[in-house]
Amino acid sequence: MVRLVPLFLAFWAILGFSTSWAKISEATETCLSCHESVTPGIVADWKKSVHAQILPGDILSKKYNVQVPKKFAGVVVGCAECHTQNHGAHKDTFDHNGFKVHKVVTPRDCATCHPHEVAQYQKNKMSHAYNNLLGNPVYHGLVEASLGPQSFKEGKLIYEKTSNLTKADACLHCHGTKVEVKGKVVRDTDFGEMEFVDLAGWPNNGVGRINPDGSMGSCTSCHPRHGFSIEVARKPYTCSECHKGPDVPGYKVYMVSKHGNIFSSKNHEWNFKPNNWTVGKDFTAPTCAACHISQLVDADGNIIVKRTHQMNDRLAWRIFGLIYAHPQPKDPDTTKIKNKAGLPLPTELTGEPVEGYLISKEEMAKRRATMKKVCLACHAEDWVEGHFAKLDKSIETTNKQTLAATLILLEAWNAGVAKGLPSSIFDEAIEKMWVEQWLFYANSTRYASAMAGADYGAFANGRWYLNKNLQQMLDWLGFLKAAKKAQ
Incomplete structure (x- = not known):
């Protein structure tokens, strides 16, 4: 019975x-x-x-x-x-049919049953994504110069202040908003008039969302409510929500790689649900989660890599988002970083890593060794070593191409044909070309090498554009100098 x-x-x-x-x-x-x-x-x-x-x-x-x-x-x-749990800590708590209810379920709530995952996630740069973006004056300037709006007055383009709604619909959709209580609002429902809490910065599922209980992050970025499916989180479509643009083209690169080809052809035969994901049995090619998060085991149940929600546990290099590729930061709060010029950047403008804020060579080797275990579950050692050798060369060459672009920009500033610091470094044509050099073309090239989607790093926002953009920057510098001389 x-x-x-x-x-x-x-x-x-x-x-x-x-x-x-x-x-x-x-x-x-x-x-x-x-x-x-x-x-x-x-x-x-x-x-x-x-x-x-x-x-x-x-x-x-x-x-x-x-x-x-x-x-x-x-x-x-x-x-x-x-x-209803932890309602005392939630500023968004309101009385609802005899219960004290809050709208925004947070990592602190999820930690009741998932303490290890939440603790790991808090060590992850994603959990700090809101502050790392808006708390960094350099990024803040990039956001304002990217989102607009602009108006044309007296022969000049004037940048107007970006609306919070625009930010929430653009950069902060992925980085996360700051969810704050504006007050209460009464709505007419099927059960009569009811009072609800009114929130600013809502709705949002961004990875670094600042929640009304003071916590950071959103588990629903990867595990959408109210199913919270591990299957959804393991499929690349979830990551594509925020890793598709030219600055972070992870999904596009993956889908043109051999791994993406196999996924597209065979994923209907795979089992995405087990906590211990068996290589060769449950899946036959890695997804984003296989490389970066999931616990992988062999056919005998032996652990290949442990599950982690600290997304850089298996990453030695930070290959996107900033001017040069560099070792991963030690602290997920990257606003603490300052280079010799006092800028909140992990490298100097000429590319040298800022010591003290980034992981050591020993830690880089440890993290790469962990990632290699994932690769070695399906590939021979010489294949894996060859793959990482190509990635290292891409990091070296794209940083070199970015340095060339930076030197052209510095010459423009020094010659007085572009304003540069301390004003915005993102609002003039030659500065925008410089941004595209590292934010679009260098990033795309490195992603293509890291994820075995090589064609994407050649002509699709890759090496061709790195070289073309350099020539355009140099030509533009010549035009600016000639115009100044003519004046």
Whole structure:
């Protein structure tokens, strides 16, 4: 009879009936009684999730030695378990049908059952993505010069202040917004007038979102609510939301690589759900998650690499986002970094790494060795060594091409044909060419080498454009000097 109970519960749930007497808390049952009609998509998504199917005490406490609070251990993770816990710490908490509810479920809430994952994520630059962007004057200038708007007055382009809504719809969509309480708002609902909390910076799922409880990050960036699927997180489409543009072309490079080709052809045969992802059995080519996050095992269950939510655990180099490729920062809060010129950059303008803020050569070697374990699960050692040799050469040559562009720009500043520091370094034509050199073309070339999508690094925003852009910068410098001399 005991063995029949789980089968009976599963059958009961498939039919759509409540199993509150065994699994669902009374508070969540109350939520479902209304939301099954108000937000049926949300409820349907949750019902198919792992959260709705298992008891945290059975899985996390017994299998993973996570001490789940007693009140959560014996019920499934439902609406109330996420949206009412820690309500005292949430500035977005409001009274709702007898409950103190908050809209924004945060990593601090998720840490109740997933403490290790959240702790790792907090060491990740992604969790600091909002502050690393807007807390850095250099980036701030780039954001303003990129998003606009501009107006044309008296023969000049005037940069106007960028709206917060525009930032939220552009850079901060991925980096994360700062979610703050504006006040309360009354809305007319199917159940009459109800009062809700009114939020600024919402909605947002950005990786470095600043939450109303003071925490940073958003688990739903990769595990979309309310299914929180490991399968979704393991597919490259999830990463493509923020890694597709010319500054971070991870998805485009992956899809033209051999790995992406195999994924596109065979992923319907793969099993994306096991916690221990078996190489060769569950999947036959890596996705983003296989290389950077998932715990991989061999056919005998031996661990190849451990799971991590610190996304740079297997990365020696930081190959995108800044002027030169450089070793990974020691601290996820990159606003602490200052070069000799006092700029918040991990390299000098001429490319030398800033000592003290970046990981050591020994740490770089350790992280690369971990990444190589992923590669060696499918490739011979000479193949893997050859791959990383090409990547190292790409880093060397793209940094050299960026240095050439920087020297041209410095000459323009020194000659007085471009303003440069301390004013914006992103608003003149030759400065925009310089930005494209490292932000688009160097980044694309390095991504292509790192992810075995070589064709993307040749003519598609790659080496051709690195060289073409250099020539255009030099020609433009000549035009500017000639114009100044003529005056």
